[in-house]
Amino acid sequence: MAFYSRVSGSVGMITLQNPPVNALSAAVRQGIVDTMHRALSEPEVKSVVICGQNGKFCGGADIREFGATMAGPPLVPMVHLIEAASKPVVAAIEGIALGGGLELALSCHYRIAHSKARLGFPEVALGLLPGAGGTQRLPRLVGVPAALDLITTGRHVTAAEARQLGIVDEVTELNAVDAAVKFAQSVAGKSLDARRISTYPCPRPPDLDAIFERAMQQVRRSSRGAIAPGTCVQAVHAAVTLPYAKGMERERELFSVLFNSGQARALQYYFFAQRAVSRWSTANGARWDTSKPRPVRKAAVIGLGTMGRGITVSLAQAGFTVVAVETQEKQLSEAKQGVSGMLERGAKRRGVPLAHDKIKYSCSVQAVADADLVIEAVFEDMALKKTVFQQLSAICKPGALLCTNTSGLDIDELASQTQSPELVVGMHFFAPAHVMQLLEVVYGPRSSPEAVATAMQVGKKMGKVSVAVGNCRGFVGNRMLKQYLEQAFFLLEEGATPEQVDQVLEEFGFAMGVFKVSDLSGLDVGWKVRKADGLVSPASTGTSARIRGGSRYSPLGDLLCERGRFGQKTGKGWYQYDKPGGRVAKVDPWLHGFLEDYRAQHGLVARRIDHQEVLERCLYTLINEGFQILQDGIAAGPEDIDVIYVLGYGWPRHRGGPMFYASQVGLDKVVERLEHYQQIHPDVPGLQPSRLLRKLAAINNPAIHKWREVIQKPRSQL
Numbered sequence: 001m002a003f004y005s006r007v008s009g010s011v012g013m014i015t016l017q018n019p020p021v022n023a024l025s026a027a028v029r030q031g032i033v034d035t036m037h038r039a040l041s042e043p044e045v046k047s048v049v050i051c052g053q054n055g056k057f058c059g060g061a062d063i064r065e066f067g068a069t070m071a072g073p074p075l076v077p078m079v080h081l082i083e084a085a086s087k088p089v090v091a092a093i094e095g096i097a098l099g100g101g102l103e104l105a106l107s108c109h110y111r112i113a114h115s116k117a118r119l120g121f122p123e124v125a126l127g128l129l130p131g132a133g134g135t136q137r138l139p140r141l142v143g144v145p146a147a148l149d150l151i152t153t154g155r156h157v158t159a160a161e162a163r164q165l166g167i168v169d170e171v172t173e174l175n176a177v178d179a180a181v182k183f184a185q186s187v188a189g190k191s192l193d194a195r196r197i198s199t200y201p202c203p204r205p206p207d208l209d210a211i212f213e214r215a216m217q218q219v220r221r222s223s224r225g226a227i228a229p230g231t232c233v234q235a236v237h238a239a240v241t242l243p244y245a246k247g248m249e250r251e252r253e254l255f256s257v258l259f260n261s262g263q264a265r266a267l268q269y270y271f272f273a274q275r276a277v278s279r280w281s282t283a284n285g286a287r288w289d290t291s292k293p294r295p296v297r298k299a300a301v302i303g304l305g306t307m308g309r310g311i312t313v314s315l316a317q318a319g320f321t322v323v324a325v326e327t328q329e330k331q332l333s334e335a336k337q338g339v340s341g342m343l344e345r346g347a348k349r350r351g352v353p354l355a356h357d358k359i360k361y362s363c364s365v366q367a368v369a370d371a372d373l374v375i376e377a378v379f380e381d382m383a384l385k386k387t388v389f390q391q392l393s394a395i396c397k398p399g400a401l402l403c404t405n406t407s408g409l410d411i412d413e414l415a416s417q418t419q420s421p422e423l424v425v426g427m428h429f430f431a432p433a434h435v436m437q438l439l440e441v442v443y444g445p446r447s448s449p450e451a452v453a454t455a456m457q458v459g460k461k462m463g464k465v466s467v468a469v470g471n472c473r474g475f476v477g478n479r480m481l482k483q484y485l486e487q488a489f490f491l492l493e494e495g496a497t498p499e500q501v502d503q504v505l506e507e508f509g510f511a512m513g514v515f516k517v518s519d520l521s522g523l524d525v526g527w528k529v530r531k532a533d534g535l536v537s538p539a540s541t542g543t544s545a546r547i548r549g550g551s552r553y554s555p556l557g558d559l560l561c562e563r564g565r566f567g568q569k570t571g572k573g574w575y576q577y578d579k580p581g582g583r584v585a586k587v588d589p590w591l592h593g594f595l596e597d598y599r600a601q602h603g604l605v606a607r608r609i610d611h612q613e614v615l616e617r618c619l620y621t622l623i624n625e626g627f628q629i630l631q632d633g634i635a636a637g638p639e640d641i642d643v644i645y646v647l648g649y650g651w652p653r654h655r656g657g658p659m660f661y662a663s664q665v666g667l668d669k670v671v672e673r674l675e676h677y678q679q680i681h682p683d684v685p686g687l688q689p690s691r692l693l694r695k696l697a698a699i700n701n702p703a704i705h706k707w708r709e710v711i712q713k714p715r716s717q718l
């Protein structure tokens with residue numbers, strides 16, 4: 001709702017009240033309309049101030065209402081009521097003015113912002129566009145290029161930049177509401193003709209067509225199939241080419257196209273999914289709201305390779321005191337240089353103070369004795385990690401958390417090397433660790449709720465989106481990836497090429513296809529894991545070469561590694577690069593020849609494989625493993641898996657995530673297609689639909705937010 005009061009005798013104060021971000025729910029909109037009419041009707045009131053409760057102006061339309069039938073007064077007439085007002089209306093912007101919140105402010109005649117406020121049009125991140133006049137008013141106020149930038153990127157601007165752009169009239173370090181009241185008194189009775197933005201002519205810079213052409217090219221390059229950015233460009237174009245009223249009609253048309261699109265539903269699902277994962281729970285009943293984290297001031301990192309350095313930087317930037325340990329002198333000095341460089345670049349990019357003084361380097365593990373939390377990031381070898389955990393258990397102070405950055409080894413096996421297995425959890429960062437937002441917090445059967453809560457909180461403080469997952473081979477992300485990779489290899493055996501498979505996945509929305517990603521991360525990484533799992537064998541011909549444990553296996557990746565083709569780092573992998581470390585993938589005729597020889601050797605006949613088969617086999621097996629993970633209780637809900645895949649594996653956000661995508665495709669369709677391929681490939685267990693998937697498909701594809709009810713049923717009933 002919106003609360004009305006009178007201040008300083010002549011100023012009507014309208015306060016939005018809808019915690020936590022004063023979103024424009026039906027009740028708030030009704031409140032604004034009612035209180036505006038009251039302020040305009042009271043003769044003593046000479047001017048009006050609109051502000052938000054709790055130091056936040058407004059977070060925009062209430063996204064929770066998007067799924068429901070529209071109630072209450074619509075937004076557009078509400079902003080028109082304010083702009084047309086006969087008394088000056090001043091927006092007092094504290095905290096945030098985003099989306100519909102900024103549109104509300106732009107309908108006011110003046111805007112006063114606190115210096116710490118952030119303003120912006122993030123609708124594009126929800127698959128939408130500013131639908132209450134933002135695409136028509138902003139270009140009139142700040143010009144076309146700036147409006148295109150803010151609306152197509154959705155980025156938040158500081159109050160200082162908003163002042164510079166002309167969005168706000170004043171920025172104050174003091175209380176913005178008090179400043180707005182004083183300002184409102186100072187403009188009472190003044191003409192408002194020049195303050196109604198919708199009446200402004202829209203600037204037409206000479207190179208207008210070039211500006212829009214560039215903007216459209218830019219969004220096509222960066223949107224990877226998302227439709228909202230391009231539609232935003234069209235809406236701003238209407239502001240330049242049409243009179244305001246016609247432009248508003250065009251904005252409304254384009255808005256409803258987006259609002260009813262699957263992409264908007266996927267992005268809004270993802271908005272809430274990324275917030276839901278912070279309300280974590282574990283398979284043995286520990287929960288976010290009943291588990292108290294331990295205080296962590298001093299952290300330590302053991303092993304300063306690529307991951308260790310990134311983790312050290314991220315901890316220091318988050319304000320932790322860090323002890324960084326590398327037992328080899330030479331590697332230690334190289335690591336120091338690497339970390340300093342990353343800190344300097346980070347400080348410059350984010351305009352924050354350098355955190356050099358936060359880090360102490362040492363060659364001795366002893367140096368971590370008084371750390372509250374230690375993250376082991378040594379070479380991905382179980383024997384080596386066990387030794388480190390034995391050392392840490394002997395050295396560290398009682399109660400210190402011992403964490404490992406392993407990307408898939410058994411957490412509980414490492415915990416058994418210590419005296420306090422309840423204090424052992426996995427903190428699986430993603431490369432580069434100081435950039436990637438995702439953190440898998442992996443709990444073992446003996447990890448205590450406090451240990452999980454502490455790791456989750458440290459992750460949040462590092463600016464990570466932390467997802468709590470159970471201990472199993474590959475955890476969630478890599479376990480599902482195994483199925484995806486396996487199908488990609490099988491498709492090559494059956495006639496596809498790496499570039500064909502990658503093109504299908506990139507058209508789906510992945511930044512890079514599976515084979516380009518494999519070349520980037522290095523084929524030898526997977527090879528080492530397959531060796532550790534006993535999958536790599538010398539036999540190169542005959543059936544045994546392509547069977548492991550009774551199931552189909554493709555040695556293609558192993559054979560490339562045996563030839564030293566590790567990808568970008570060796571200049572050759574699934575593609576060729578101009579030199580070792582090259583980044584631009586080029587189709588490699590050698591690999592086509594190698595695949596033909598391989599098929600001939602194994603009596604395989606290449607066949608034409610279409611787009612649909614590539615997509616279904618790669619994505620549906622990954623999704624199926626996701627259901628198996630939910631069934632096993634390794635992830636608590638579909639949101640956990642979707643956030644992991646969007647933030648850690650490049651799943652296109654406008655597709656919501658693998659589990660949301662499955663709910664859009666239809667679970668019965670996913671089951672039917674998996675069974676179709678399983679009939680053709682009975683020796684591929686990953687094509688066997690999981691019980692949970694079958695169960696949900698059988699009960700008419702319940703909406704994704706209903707899956708947890710089914711998942712939480714006792715396993716025997718699944």
Ligand SMILES: C[C@H](O)[C@H](C)C(=O)SCCNC(=O)CCNC(=O)[C@H](O)C(C)(C)COP(=O)([O-])OP(=O)([O-])OC[C@H]1O[C@@H](n2cnc3c(N)ncnc32)[C@H](O)[C@@H]1OP(=O)([O-])[O-]
Nearest residue numbers: 021023059060061062063064098099100122130131132275
């Ligand atoms: C016509 C018009 O043009 C169109 C159509 C629109 O206007 S479309 C809407 C455009 N507006 C947006 O895109 C802004 C979206 N929100 C944010 O970017 C951030 O929330 C934030 C404002 C920068 C605060 O970040 P935070 O980190 O401090 O807290 P939080 O954890 O994120 O959020 C705290 C709690 O508030 C909830 N919440 C935040 N914004 C919300 C919103 N607009 N509607 C409903 N709930 C919202 C959120 O789910 C969480 O709930 P819970 O999990 O606690 O139950």
